[in-house]
Amino acid sequence: MQESNGALNIASRRGIYYQAFGIYGGAGGFYDYGPAGLRIKRKIEGLWRRSFVDRLGAMEIETTTITILPVLKASGHVDTFTDPVAVCTKCKSSYRVDKLLEEAYSASGNEEGYESVKKMKAQQMGEKVKELGLKCTKCGGTLGGIEAFNLMFKTEIGHGSGEVGYLRPETAQGIFVDFKDLYRIHGFKLPYAISQAGRAYRNEISPRQQLVRMREFTQMETELFFNPRKEQSELGGVRIGDIKDRELLFASAGEKERMVKIGELLEKKLIPNFYFAVMLDIENGMLQKMGFPEGRFRFRQLEPEELPHYSKGNVDLEVNTSYGYIEVAGNAYRTDYDIASHARNSNTEICVNEDGEKVVPHVVEASMGLDRLLFSILDCSVTSEGREWEWLRLGKEIAPYTYAVFPLQKDEKIVAFAKKVLGELVGAGMDTYYSETGSIGKRYARADEIGVAYCITVDFQSLEDGSFTIRDRDSAEQERKKLGDVVDKGARA
Numbered sequence: 427m428q429e430s431n432g433a434l435n436i437a438s439r440r441g442i443y444y445q446a447f448g449i450y451g452g453a454g455g456f457y458d459y460g461p462a463g464l465r466i467k468r469k470i471e472g473l474w475r476r477s478f479v480d481r482l483g484a485m486e487i488e489t490t491t492i493t494i495l496p497v498l499k500a501s502g503h504v505d506t507f508t509d510p511v512a513v514c515t516k517c518k519s520s521y522r523v524d525k526l527l528e529e530a531y532s533a534s535g536n537e538e539g540y541e542s543v544k545k546m547k548a549q550q551m552g553e554k555v556k557e558l559g560l561k562c563t564k565c566g567g568t569l570g571g572i573e574a575f576n577l578m579f580k581t582e583i584g585h586g587s588g589e590v591g592y593l594r595p596e597t598a599q600g601i602f603v604d605f606k607d608l609y610r611i612h613g614f615k616l617p618y619a620i621s622q623a624g625r626a627y628r629n630e631i632s633p634r635q636q637l638v639r640m641r642e643f644t645q646m647e648t649e650l651f652f653n654p655r656k657e658q659s660e661l662g663g664v665r666i667g668d669i670k671d672r673e674l675l676f677a678s679a680g681e682k683e684r685m686v687k688i689g690e691l692l693e694k695k696l697i698p699n700f701y702f703a704v705m706l707d708i709e710n711g712m713l714q715k716m717g718f719p720e721g722r723f724r725f726r727q728l729e730p731e732e733l734p735h736y737s738k739g740n741v742d743l744e745v746n747t748s749y750g751y752i753e754v755a756g757n758a759y760r761t762d763y764d765i766a767s768h769a770r771n772s773n774t775e776i777c778v779n780e781d782g783e784k785v786v787p788h789v790v791e792a793s794m795g796l797d798r799l800l801f802s803i804l805d806c807s808v809t810s811e812g813r814e815w816e817w818l819r820l821g822k823e824i825a826p827y828t829y830a831v832f833p834l835q836k837d838e839k840i841v842a843f844a845k846k847v848l849g850e851l852v853g854a855g856m857d858t859y860y861s862e863t864g865s866i867g868k869r870y871a872r873a874d875e876i877g878v879a880y881c882i883t884v885d886f887q888s889l890e891d892g893s894f895t896i897r898d899r900d901s902a903e904q905e906r907k908k909l910g911d912v913v914d915k916g917a918r919a
Contacts, residue, residue, distance in 0.1 A: 433748075433801075433804040436804070436808060436875055436876070439875075441462070442462050442876065443460065443463045443636075443637065444458055445457060454633045454641070455633030455641030456641055462826040466800060466824055466877070467644070469824035469826070470800060470824050473712055473716065473823055474712065474796075475621075475623070477709075478619070478792065479648075482704075483619070483662050484618075484648060485614070486622065487601065488624060489601070491593060491626075493592050497599055507595055508576050510523040510551055510573070510574065511573050511574075512552075512569040513569070514568070514569060515570050517565040519564050523555060524551060525632070525639075526560060527543045527551060527554055530560055532750060544731070548572045548574070549572075552571065577628045577630065578592045579592060580592055594626055595628055596626050597623070597624050597645045598649060598764070598791060600622060601620050601622055602764040602768055605620070605765065605776060606774065606776045617650060617652035618651050619649065619651070621646075621648040623644065623647070625642060625643070625645075629641060637800060638798055643796070643798075644797055645796065646794045649760075649791050650790045650791070661704050666703075671688075672687065672688050674688065674691070674707075675721065676696070677724055677727065679727045679730075688706070688707060697741060698738065705792040706725055706757060709743050709757075709794070716821045717807050717820045717821030718803060718807075719807075723744065723802075724743075724746075725757075726741065726751075727740070728740040728741065734758065736758070736760050737760060740758045742756050743755035745798075745806065747802050752798060754794065754795055755792065757790070757791065757792050757793075759788075804818065807820050812902060814871075815874065817871075817874035817899070818876060825857075825877045825878055827873075827876075827878045827879070828857045829856060829878070829881070830880070831851070832860075832883045833883075834884060834886075836862060843888050844862070850909055850913055866883060870897065877899070879899055880896055881896070883896075883897070892909065893906045894906065
């Protein structure tokens with residue numbers, strides 16, 4: 427797959443994100459965000475919070491990023507959280523074998539071969555590496571046998587204590603471990619959702635593709651706990667009748683994607699239950715609000731060979747990028763695997779009391795990768811349509827700034843009025859930035875490049891009647907408005 431030069435150029439030129447530790451030559455899998463990138467990132471997280479936490483009435487928590495060994499032993503991460511790695515026998519470079527095979531099949535246009543990698547065991551991968559004659563991309567050396575490499579970052583807790591800890595590989599385990607205390611304190615009824623957004627860490631073998639495969643990244647996860655013997659048809663005000671006729675671009679296991687109604691997915695048992703359906707529907711709406719073009723993302727049902735050890739059903743949300751389809755969210759029916767395992771390993775009863783009965787809840791999980799979402803929307807929204815420059819057609823809910831304020835000229839009165847407009851907008855809680863450097867055309871171009879939703883230009887007429895021009899990023903059309911119109915509209919929004 428080819429990189430998106432447009433998105434990459436804008437990201438680099440405007441510092442949306444860039445490799446960390448650059449003055450020291452950088453380090454693979456670590457990226458920093460500049461001002462515009464951080465604002466877009468926070469806007470996406472805010473949209474996730476409104477979509478999941480607020481919409482479902484979920485409880486949002488924050489747990490530690492260092493996790494003790496017993497937790498990750500119980501969750502299965504110590505024994506199963508591995509990737510297949512092959513090491514060059516000559517220069518000792520390491521490669522993640524499944525990705526090496528996918529890249530080889532992709533380069534040759536072998537779509538069937540590309541999809542088959544997801545089902546391969548380690549031995550099959552080794553055979554395919556030899557069959558395709560894959561070599562070390564750095565020195566051309568022969569690749570050695572495949573080993574299982576655990577992806578967790580290991581550390582020691584305390585000086586000389588011998589107590590092992592890990593940087594958490596996911597935010598979910600903190601939710602499961604805290605479940606008993608949260609239930610004791612808040613006494614919620616099932617079904618109930620608990621969410622968390624925060625950093626996670628995976629020691630990727632060969633990180634690449636910018637924000638797609640990182641060693642430090644941000645997850646946004648929601649765990650929905652429910653009674654498996656008493657499924658309801660309503661969740662957070664969402665009823666089955668509200669969503670059953672909505673359509674998703676869905677690829678059932680081994681099939682091509684097609685538009686399918688949520689009701690059909692449930693009837694044909696392509697998804698486990700109503701709670702799972704709600705998660706998919708929320709994600710679909712969230713990506714639409716982010717500005718993803720129609721047809722650029724799909725939901726793909728994982729085949730049995732692809733399922734994680736804890737899952738009885740997975741559907742990945744994938745975006746078609748310049749790298750091909752990449753997973754930006756994983757939806758899993760985790761059953762009672764995590765709760766039961768932590769209860770057993772900690773020798774603690776973890777359950778909910780419902781009508782005098784002790785219930786071990788089952789879990790449906792929606793886990794979204796914030797960095798991958800950001801990369802994907804940049805990749806999908808960059809365009810030069812109608813301009814002489816490339817710009818970002820982001821959904822206006824995730825634009826880094828809603829408004830940019832420009833004085834047309836460096837006239838003292840115009841500048842003073844422009845700064846008054848800026849102050850009023852900022853005071854009304856609107857994301858706004860100010861610039862008086864460069865021609866107005868160049869300022870429009872710079873704002874478009876990072877996806878600013880609207881540009882306000884103050885001119886001599888502004889001094890006469892208090893109006894200014896407001897330019898819409900997508901259409902580039904301008905109209906005159908007064909400050910009260912904009913501030914009132916923002917307040918209502």
